[in-house]
Amino acid sequence: MRTLLAAAVLAVAACTGVPVLAAEPTPAPPKAYVYIGWPNDGQVVSAGKPIRVWFGLRNMGVAPKGVKFPNTGHHHLLIDTDAPGPGVEIPNDRNHLHFGAGETETTIELPPGKHTLQLVMADDRHITFDPSVQSKKITITVK
């Protein structure tokens, strides 16, 4: 009965477009904490100048994509979009920047206006941890 129920739930999930993953997501390292070291939430930055973004990470390490090493992952910077939640492969597009070479900072350029930034860690397969290791979403203004 319970199996049937689980199967039914899965079927519903499949029908409603919720991604169902074959593999279990990597458990988040205990106390892992990712944050944007710079810029600050609410910061106003000058247009036409590259914005340096610092990736802060505590109680966890950085490893390039494809590297399986305990308690590590690589950074993703989400721009003007929401975090995908746990156990999901992070898309690779202009709103989701991947740092699969183990980078711990970057520079970005954004058009004038308000923008949101958020860091999300993912494992060697680009899949988010469970629970997701993600920073507070901050808002900056380019002008």
Place this chain on the structure above:
Amino acid sequence: MRKTMVLMLTAVVLQAVPVLARTPSPENAQVYFIWPSDGMVVHHAFWVRMGLRNMGVAPKGTDIAKTGHHHLLIDTDLPKNMDEPVPNDRNHLHFGAGETEARIELPPGPHTLQLLLADKDHVPHDPPIYSKKITVTVK
């Protein structure tokens, strides 16, 4: 003829290079302290935030170009022999799990801190990538 000479010279030069060549440094790679800054007064326990530009962090043993892992040198100079692995003791902290921040505790007084990057085998790159040596005072 000139080409042959150059080739021969190249062969001689190559033979003279030691067999165990160090990992080349990525162009413009730079390691630095995001925090604390030089001259800062800190509490006895504080976070050190390690900054890295134009290259990536990888745990020890990871053989991927343009990566390395951090080492924090406390109250000591850079190793004299950069062909050998960075020592592993209380003056040389290894961050072989890819850490980019560390909580350290130091006794009161002035202390020097310096970052040195090393490759998969804990050997500094060539040329070595290290930060400015900074001084902090623990109150």
